[in-house]
Amino acid sequence: MSKRYKLNPILVVVLTVFIDMIGYGIIIPLLPYYTETFQSGSIALGILLASFAAMQFLFAPILGKASDKFGRKPILLLSLLISFVGFTIFSFANSYLVLLISRLIAGIATERAVAQAIIADLTDKKTRTKQMGKIGAAIGAGFIIGPALGGALSIFGFSVPGYVAMFLTVINILFVLYFVPETNKNKNNLLQQNKTTTNYGCGILETIKKPLVGPMFLTYGIMTVAFSAIPVIIPLLGIQYYNFSALDLSYIFIYIGLVQVILQGFLIDKLTKKLGGEKLLIIGPIVMGIGVFLTPLFKNVLFFYFTNALLAAGFGIMNTTIPSLISKTAKPVEQGQFLGVAASVASISNIPGPLFGGLIVAFGGIVAPFLISAFLLLISVGIGYKIFSQHQLNIQKQQNQLT
Numbered sequence: 001m002s003k004r005y006k007l008n009p010i011l012v013v014v015l016t017v018f019i020d021m022i023g024y025g026i027i028i029p030l031l032p033y034y035t036e037t038f039q040s041g042s043i044a045l046g047i048l049l050a051s052f053a054a055m056q057f058l059f060a061p062i063l064g065k066a067s068d069k070f071g072r073k074p075i076l077l078l079s080l081l082i083s084f085v086g087f088t089i090f091s092f093a094n095s096y097l098v099l100l101i102s103r104l105i106a107g108i109a110t111e112r113a114v115a116q117a118i119i120a121d122l123t124d125k126k127t128r129t130k131q132m133g134k135i136g137a138a139i140g141a142g143f144i145i146g147p148a149l150g151g152a153l154s155i156f157g158f159s160v161p162g163y164v165a166m167f168l169t170v171i172n173i174l175f176v177l178y179f180v181p182e183t184n185k186n187k188n189n190l191l192q193q194n195k196t197t198t199n200y201g202c203g204i205l206e207t208i209k210k211p212l213v214g215p216m217f218l219t220y221g222i223m224t225v226a227f228s229a230i231p232v233i234i235p236l237l238g239i240q241y242y243n244f245s246a247l248d249l250s251y252i253f254i255y256i257g258l259v260q261v262i263l264q265g266f267l268i269d270k271l272t273k274k275l276g277g278e279k280l281l282i283i284g285p286i287v288m289g290i291g292v293f294l295t296p297l298f299k300n301v302l303f304f305y306f307t308n309a310l311l312a313a314g315f316g317i318m319n320t321t322i323p324s325l326i327s328k329t330a331k332p333v334e335q336g337q338f339l340g341v342a343a344s345v346a347s348i349s350n351i352p353g354p355l356f357g358g359l360i361v362a363f364g365g366i367v368a369p370f371l372i373s374a375f376l377l378l379i380s381v382g383i384g385y386k387i388f389s390q391h392q393l394n395i396q397k398q399q400n401q402l403t
Helices: 009-037 042-070 072-091 096-108 111-122 128-156 159-179 190-194 200-208 213-228 230-242 246-275 277-294 301-329 332-349 352-364 368-402
Strands: none
Touching: 009 042, 009 072, 009 096, 009 111, 009 128, 009 159, 042 072, 042 096, 042 111, 042 332, 072 096, 072 111, 072 159, 111 128, 111 301, 111 332, 128 159, 128 246, 128 301, 213 230, 213 277, 213 301, 213 332, 213 352, 213 368, 230 246, 230 301, 230 352, 230 368, 246 277, 246 301, 277 301, 277 368, 301 332, 352 368
């Protein structure tokens, strides 16, 4: 084995995602101030956030499937290069239009889906959930550190965090270039690809139609919609109930991030081995639903932290379990495509939550969005139960065939 591959590739991939999320998180707290500087307004801020998610929705399946065809490493490097271009344009943005272009370009990159495909290549079904959990933990940790670092660096000027994001992306490119081997041993050559469909839209439809996969995507989307409203409705409730300051609210989100890091990084493997991934599809939304439902019902700070831990844990369970289960249903040559579609579902589901969360609070009061989110999670429980029942039926059929 070459010297360049001495480091554990899983460790390097997890570190790559961690650094990438720091770079992404650095930018987030600056966007409201940029739109204010350019006198663009709150709608323009919403467009910035939605545009990134929309581009992820469009390109995650494309790059995921491309990693099946051309290999994980070149597509991961391409994604990081695209991120670098996006951060560079952001650093020199002098108008809202340039800022929007930077977010559109950054949204094309899909490091997370390709990283998950690499994990799938390097693991068997018994160890995959544990390693996928490390990806989730890296995302959570990076998103804790990133915004804090972005806020601290902004005192030196809004361009400085962008420069740091560029620097971190260069480090990532070097890490991948020198320490990540090509893990997709089943990649097709161009001749084989010409014999099969190259229509990415058809690939997405084929993926969704797979047995049990469609329902898993559906429950993943519902969970993500419910959780994506949290950054809007939790601060509004914290201000209204407890008169929280901006610093107090930052502690809440750090706490939510830490709960997810601990669960996905250290506990998810034990839970999966003890209960099974299919049962977690029921348990995850139940835990999150209880947390969401109870949060606005009692005005007690300690209880508020407890219910936030529940909603963070519930989503953390699903955010690891679903990509892992989806990966296990895919053939080796379809890992990138399946996980790319999963990333696409998560991206598009991140758009309506924040938009409707604030709107529902404005017209229905602070309790209403929590109750609506809890209802959505109840639907997710039903879908999870259906998946679990079908899985048990499949096992029974296999046993009957053997006997």
